[in-house]
Amino acid sequence: MTNVEEFIALSNRIALEYEAITPLLRDPEVVKAAQFLGELDKLAHQYDFSSMDIMKLIDPGRALECEKNKSEKASKPQRKNKRAARQ
Amino acid sequence: MVRTHTLVEYRLKEYELEQALRSLKAQQEGLDYKLDVEFYLRLEALAKDFGYSFRQVYDLLHARHSGETSRADVHADELKAKTNTGVLEMIQRLEQSPRSAPPGSVNSPQNSQRHSAQRLNEPLVSTLGQPHQDEPALVSNAEGGEQEHRIEEKVND
Numbered sequence: 073m074t075n076v077e078e079f080i081a082l083s084n085r086i087a088l089e090y091e092a093i094t095p096l097l098r099d100p101e102v103v104k105a106a107q108f109l110g111e112l113d114k115l116a117h118q119y120d121f122s123s124m125d126i127m128k129l130i131d132p133g134r135a136l137e138c139e140k141n142k143s144e145k146a147s148k149p150q151r152k153n154k155r156a157a158r159q
Numbered sequence: 160m161v162r163t164h165t166l167v168e169y170r171l172k173e174y175e176l177e178q179a180l181r182s183l184k185a186q187q188e189g190l191d192y193k194l195d196v197e198f199y200l201r202l203e204a205l206a207k208d209f210g211y212s213f214r215q216v217y218d219l220l221h222a223r224h225s226g227e228t229s230r231a232d233v234h235a236d237e238l239k240a241k242t243n244t245g246v247l248e249m250i251q252r253l254e255q256s257p258r259s260a261p262p263g264s265v266n267s268p269q270n271s272q273r274h275s276a277q278r279l280n281e282p283l284v285s286t287l288g289q290p291h292q293d294e295p296a297l298v299s300n301a302e303g304g305e306q307e308h309r310i311e312e313k314v315n316d
Binding site for chain 1: 223
């Protein structure tokens with residue numbers, strides 16, 4: 073697969089996903105959440121906060137637990153390369 | 160046999176806590192702490208503006224945070240913020256176009272002009288999605304996807 077072919081294949085896949093997301097974007101609840109996250113991202117960037125930092129700020133107990141679970145998962149990597157699988 | 164002195168242990172712990180509290184108090188004078196407090200207050204105000212409880216904010220962030228990318232957290236955060244900006248732009252475009260027609264299929268010169276202007280600074284998702292909106296044959300069906308890819312590729316050749 074050349075780079076161009078790969079690019080076109082990926083581009084086509086993204087187009088399909090784009091089609092799938094469109095109806096969701098008419099849901100006011102989704103719109104609100106996206107707008108909120110946008111504002112939050114701006115604020116977080118301004119104050120140099122990562123998402124994880126914010127989660128820790130809001131609920132330290134839950135965030136630490138989540139982080140622990142994640143590092144446990146990460147220690148046994150089992151992700152296969154989707155791009156390679158497509159070929 | 161030596162008896163354990165719970166009171167002594169208690170007093171020692173009390174002392175340690177006191178020290179820890181004192182150093183925390185000292186940190187409260189620092190600029191970092193003040194910035195963090197400022198951020199916290201603004202976060203609170205923003206959540207209130209949108210009518211979200213902190214729990215809901217956490218859930219939103221958690222949902223986004225735990226999605227797929229497991230490594231390189233800093234970059235993932237940046238990428239997700241970018242994706243979200245892209246989504247917001249898509250929402251804006253949807254609001255501008257009439258409800259029945261998908262964005263891009265509107266043929267009025269006004270609209271196409273606006274789209275090409277937006278295309279310049281759009282993030283990858285929507286930019287790559289654009290060309291297909293002129294082709295009504297595309298269905299958002301994951302199973303039919305492979306077949307369509309092949310057709311698309313022929314066309315693109």
